Amino acid sequence: MKILSKIYVTLMLIFLYAPLAVMIVFSLNSGESVWVFEGFSADWYLSLATNSSMISGLEHTLIVAFLSAAISTVVGTAAAVGITSLRKKISQKLVMSVTNIPMMNADIVTGISLMLLFVFVGKLIGLDESLGFLTVLIPHITFNLPYVIQSVLPHLKQTYRNSSEAALDLGCTPVKAFFKAVLPSISTGIITGFIMAFTLSLDDFVISYFTCGHYQTLPIVIYNMTKKTVTPDVYALSTIVFLSVFVLLILYNTVQNKSDKRRNRHA
Numbered sequence: 001m002k003i004l005s006k007i008y009v010t011l012m013l014i015f016l017y018a019p020l021a022v023m024i025v026f027s028l029n030s031g032e033s034v035w036v037f038e039g040f041s042a043d044w045y046l047s048l049a050t051n052s053s054m055i056s057g058l059e060h061t062l063i064v065a066f067l068s069a070a071i072s073t074v075v076g077t078a079a080a081v082g083i084t085s086l087r088k089k090i091s092q093k094l095v096m097s098v099t100n101i102p103m104m105n106a107d108i109v110t111g112i113s114l115m116l117l118f119v120f121v122g123k124l125i126g127l128d129e130s131l132g133f134l135t136v137l138i139p140h141i142t143f144n145l146p147y148v149i150q151s152v153l154p155h156l157k158q159t160y161r162n163s164s165e166a167a168l169d170l171g172c173t174p175v176k177a178f179f180k181a182v183l184p185s186i187s188t189g190i191i192t193g194f195i196m197a198f199t200l201s202l203d204d205f206v207i208s209y210f211t212c213g214h215y216q217t218l219p220i221v222i223y224n225m226t227k228k229t230v231t232p233d234v235y236a237l238s239t240i241v242f243l244s245v246f247v248l249l250i251l252y253n254t255v256q257n258k259s260d261k262r263r264n265r266h267a
Contacts, residue, residue: 020242023235023238023239023242024235024239024242025037026232026235027044027045027232027235027236027238027239028040028041028042028044029041029044029232029235030043032231032232044231044232044233044235044236045236045240047233047236048233048236048237048240051233053221053225054218054221054233054237056216056221057216057217057218057220057221057222058218060136060215060216060217060218061202061217061218061219062202064133064136064137064140064201064217065140065198065201065202066198067137068137068140068141068144068197068201069144069194069195069197069198069201070194071141072140072141072144072145072147072148072193072197073148073190073193073194073197075141075145075148076144076145076146076147076148076149076151076152076193076197077148077152077186077190077193079099079145079149080148080149080152080153080156081156081178081182083095083096083099083149083153084153084156084157096149099145099146099149100146102142102143102145102146103143103146103147107143107204107206107207108206108210110139110142110143110207111139111206111207111208111209111210111211112210114135114138114139114142114207114210114211115131115135115210115211118130118131118135118211119131129213129214130213131211131212131213131214131215132212132213132214132215133215135211135212135213135215136208136211136212136215136217139207139208139211140201140204140207140208143200143204143207144196144197144200144201147193147196147197147200148190148193148194148196148197149193150193151189151190151192151193151196152186152189152190152193153189154189155185155186155188155189156182156186156189159182159185159186166181188255188256188258191255192252192255192256195248195251195252195255196252198248199245199248199249199252202241202244202245202248203219203241203245204217204219205219205220205223208220209223218237218241222234222237222238
């Protein structure tokens with residue numbers, strides 16, 4: 001059984017990571033072929049700096065990812081505090097069920113429904129273009145919120161009432177008690193929520209595709225490039241995106257593991 005388990009794990013790893021390995025290798029190809037490797041070169045990475053569509057898509061992606069992660073982190077933390085403050089369990093469950101809908105809903109359904117909403121509102125108020133920067137940012141905030149709430153909520157449930165009541169007893173106002181006593185104790189959850197939101201926003205394609213209009217993010221730019229002749233600079237850009245997300249996930253797991261160890265130590 002152990003041998004079969006090892007074979008199974010090996011095959012799964014090959015199946016999952018072989019395409020990524022091929023992409024990374026061919027991003028360093030010195031020739032223009034995407035199926036014949038002619039030698040190692042970093043020319044395709046250097047050529048990205050002169051590709052205006054890719055640079056524009058990267059800028060759009062980073063702006064939307066950072067803003068959506070920051071806004072959803074603030075709103076999600078406030079929402080988690082509100083959910084924790086609810087006295088009745090059934091009220092908490094009801095609010096959480098509604099909150100988790102964007103996370104459980106199919107991306108294509110979310111994308112199409114939001115596109116129809118934005119187009120309807122845009123025509124209603126007389127806009128020439130209904131889709132743009134805001135119609136990308138709002139959906140990203142929407143699908144990031146549940147993940148932030150899920151990251152912050154366990155930390156709040158563990159420390160919120162005791163820390164807040166102790167600070168109030170010592171003379172703090174409710175706002176000061178939150179920032180002085182509660183916020184430091186849930187900072188790990190806030191950081192992990194921000195990293196997760198940033199990562200999800202960075203590589204979103206389906207929802208952005210339906211809501212972007214002229215404001216195209218990097219995944220949309222890459223998708224449009226694959227409709228034409230694929231060149232190794234697409235591999236180079238995809239490699240950069242993959243490595244960025246990979247580093248963020250390692251950072252997320254590191255912070256989460258430290259948080260779990262700290263929580264188990266105080267349990």
